[in-house]
Amino acid sequence: AEDEDPVVLEENEWEVTPDQENPMDPPGFDEQLLGLKAGDSKEFTLSWPEDSQSIYAGRSVNISVTVHKVQSYKQAELTDELAQMIGPDFETVEDLRQGVRESLLEQAQQEAESDYLEQAVTALLEQSTLNYPPAVIEDQLDVMMNETDQRLRQMGLNGLNHYFEMVNQTQEEYRDQNREDAKRIAERNLVISEIVAKEKLSVSDDELMERIKETFGEEDPESESAQNMIEMFRDGPGRPILESQILTQKALDRILAIVRGEEIPEPVAEAETDANDETPADAEGEESAVVANTAESATEDAGADDAEEQPAASDQSPAVDAAAA
Template identity: 30%
Template sequence: MKATAEKIENNKVKLKFQVDAQEFEKALDKSYVKNKGKFIIPGFRKGKAPRKLIERYYGEGVFYEDAFNEIFSDVYWRAVEENGLEPVDYPTVEEIEQIGSGKDLVFTASVIVKPEVELGQYKGIEVEKVEYNVTDKDVEDTLKRVQERYARWVAVEGRPIKEGDMVTLDYQGFVDGQPIEDGSAQNYTLEIGSRSFIPGFEEQLIGLSAGDEKEIKVTFPEDYGVESLKGKEAVFKVKIHDIKEKELPALDDEFAKEVSDFETIEEYRAHLKEDLERIARNRAREQMEDQLLSQVVEAAKVDIPDVMVEREIDIMLGNFEIGLYYRGLTLKRYLELTGISKEDLRAQYRQEAYTRVKTGLVLEKIARVEGIEVTQEDLDKELEELANQFNITVDEAKERFAESVERRKDEILVKKTIDFLMDNAVIVDKAQKTQQDDQQGDVKAENGNESTSQQAVKDTTAE
């Protein structure tokens, strides 16, 4: 097999194939064996007629298409490898110039390949330093959120509903005197103050007691998900069954033992602070990385094929659809509720998809230029981190996660490349950067004044 590659457009390559006649003959034989049972020839049982006889009855080219398909994938990928191509789309057969038994198979195909990236500056990029300080209040707020998770609801008697209570009630909604479809429930549980119901509904329950019944008037928001209810006034008949209040556990050593592996509440507080500081460092790092990447990607030039952007949109939409599924929605239902089309949704993702693709291509090029690779040491480090995260041994982590870590090589390479860029960036404090900008502004102003003076001299001389 011979194959030549010719670049015909920025990202399009034309391949010309010449497959040896003997190789194509083998493909014809395979096609015959696979398909002979489909043909009926007088005097022969089904599937027993010789190939030549079938070709005589049904035409010489009866097996050509299947034989071509049989051989195409193999010769195409051989050509891709031999010519060092990186396809980003399926190939298109352009023309079959010669085909036949006893002849070389000659044809052309085209394919979109990964574009070349022209890097701009990526070392010495100025990045504004980002820091987040963890305060004692942050720790206490986090501790209170944990406390809330371990709260229990206790039935109350002898008092009406107040903010923060959990209420069990029946309700039925009406618009213009007609029952609202799916607008009723029995023994519905509602936390007062959660703002999970129609605006104004929860507030009107405050002051009611167990056993009370009431008609509540509300107005559906203009942006409500059901078109027929937008902006409509409604009446809900409610009946209160029971009221519960939240009982928080004491923040003491026993609480610490219950919610963590620590013996005292102070040890648990120290752990929370360390955890918050780690999150703060990661958040700051991510924001500085975003600053850096936006500059590096902006400085690079690349002609991105539409198909790469469309594929990225497919991935983003797929992830979005999974997210909807976990919220109890289908994509079809989401589109109905929002009143947008799938094409509109794809258009909303297009710019972000373009940026993602370009970022990936730029990072890939930098890794190649700088010789950044994923080593066995890198994979072992990932396994160690997983072992620490799940509190297991490294050997157990290898047994459980070795394959998934191997599949994450591309992610690890991206992380290493970003680390390389950060190591070669110039981190400046905000005050320092402001001072530098002011100085640059002064220099420009001085240069501008000088130019004005020089022009005045020229004008005077001219006079």
């Protein structure tokens, strides 16, 4: 690098596929490789633009490459034998076509459902009254900075502080730059947490174990590594993380069910209640109505001109009121 603090990247063997639509970094790298053949070597200097999202924005790099081999793609003839090589579920070309067709349909359905859910959550956020201290956003910024620091270290860099030195940026400038994203994520998490509380969602031991086993893949669940994972996520520090992931998915599934008008199971009534409190059925009915009506109102707003205003719950959480504004 052409500055006072050079960065030396370790030499590695890469398989490079030049692609005009998805060029490699730094800009111009693909073009420098065009025309080279096996055994050729080449040295060149490239730069990242000042406005690049790369951690090397505004810097130059001296690159030395040696081509070991050059390969090209050749379209194979579509035969039953090729279909069988692609997967055990395919005996014939028609089986392969049907499998691809079903896979594309499933992918399209998942994308449509994801878009639909995102619209519902966005509308729900717009309909919600959120009350929370500024520290919530600061905490989310801390989480984001820790995650970025870990990613940079996995890339072989010396963490976020080194990144700040490289791009001549302060920690406060970085936090200000990411504050809106942190606000959006924090508010989304607050609404989801409120839905978990209002709908009385929970995670059973069986659900937890099922999720843990999903991480094994084809690994023997009785193996030492699998048992260590079970211990960490069932009884150790990993349990709250896994429970949070499951509850988040349950809350998102509940939002989808509400906006689709599907039947929602009644929340489990608490065993005990104060004599002066409302009956469990009444209280739960009111809480469920707040979430359901908010989500329904949000969905109606996405497709209609007017949405009925919903009342706020009497026992709303001080952190976030998931009621229509």
